[in-house]
Amino acid sequence: MRVAPSRILETIDRICLLGGAGGTGRARELARLYQAARSLAGEPLCAASARRLEAALHPGAAVLLLTGAGAPPRLPRGETDGPLGAAVLARGLVLAFGARPLVVAEARFRGPIMATLDALADGAPDSAWRRAVRYSPFPARRDSATRAAAALWDRVSPVAIISIERLGPNSRGVTHNAMGEDVTAAHAGVESLLTLARRRGVLTIGVGDRGNELGFGSIMTRRSRIASLARPCVCPCRSTITCTMPAEVVVVASVSNWGAYAMVAGLAIRLGDARLLHHPKDETRMLKACVLAGARDGLSAQRRLTVDSLSLKMQRAVVTLLRGAVARLNGSEGNA
Secondary structure, three states, rough: OOOOOEEEEEEEEOOOOOOOOOOOHHHHHHHHHHHHHHHHHOOOOHHHHHHHHHOOOOOEEEEEEEEOOOOOOOOOOOOOOOOHHHHHHHHHHHHOOOOOOEEEHHHHHHHHHHHHHHHOOOOOHHHHHHHHEEEEEEOOOOOHHHHHHHHHHHHHHOOOOEEEEEOOEEOOOOEEEOOEEHHHOOOOOHHHHHHHHOOOEEEEEEEEOOOOEEEEEHHHOOHHHHHOOOOOOOOOOOOOOOOOEEEOOOEEEEHHHHEEEEEEEEHHHHHOHHHHHHOHHHHHHHHHHHHOOOOOOOOOOOOOOOOOEHHHHHHHHHHHHHHHHHHHHHHHOOOO
């Protein structure tokens, strides 16, 4: 195992905090969320997630990837943040460990998820990884979530669960979008899988960008000063959008996709395997396929080549920077 200089790992985390979409206030909120997650992890988030994954995974190990966010009528097939991160992480886990990723989401998110996975594999010399990645629908009815979670668990026996831009309930059991609207009815109760994981000592990692995603309960409950950052909702529950469901590791990024990319970059450094990272051209193919399959920008609700209102050029730039960080450590040039 190659041990990376701490400054490279720090750089990876910082790259994924670029943009701060939403202005100065948003950047300040993001920085505080990151510091809370960093305090919980005790090291760069990309390093913490990579270390836990290396300890938990082995050839043939099942890993559940939870994604899919957005409610009709604005986002009937979900948003562009989430599917790309899940695809890149799935590929990385197959190449790094020979794992068997299973992407779990409601049926209405299936189109963008599958299109994104296929786009990442399209024309790539290492596309054999795609055969190891499957999709499993999760029933939309929340009253069947507990039974569905138990049945899925018994079928695959996962060694890790990773959520990427997957919204979760607040202290009153209400799930909110970034605007503070109640979207509980539009999202299946996949958090039941995290509850099972905690009971059985299975690794959980939550990736998010605003605090309303699964996993953020770990930092919101541990740091009372962070509670003051919780955005008030605009629904009758009169609470906040903050998700109270915890995870062992919380990865904070400006865009949740980037958080997943940081995890893969951390693995690339830890394992000395730069091929785990995707290329900017892959990012373009994935985003185009995701939008064509019906996904929309999560903030604007437009079918554009943007993620959280940040351009495709910005998405490609982040991938290039991450590749450059890993290449510096390996003493080679990153390919754009």
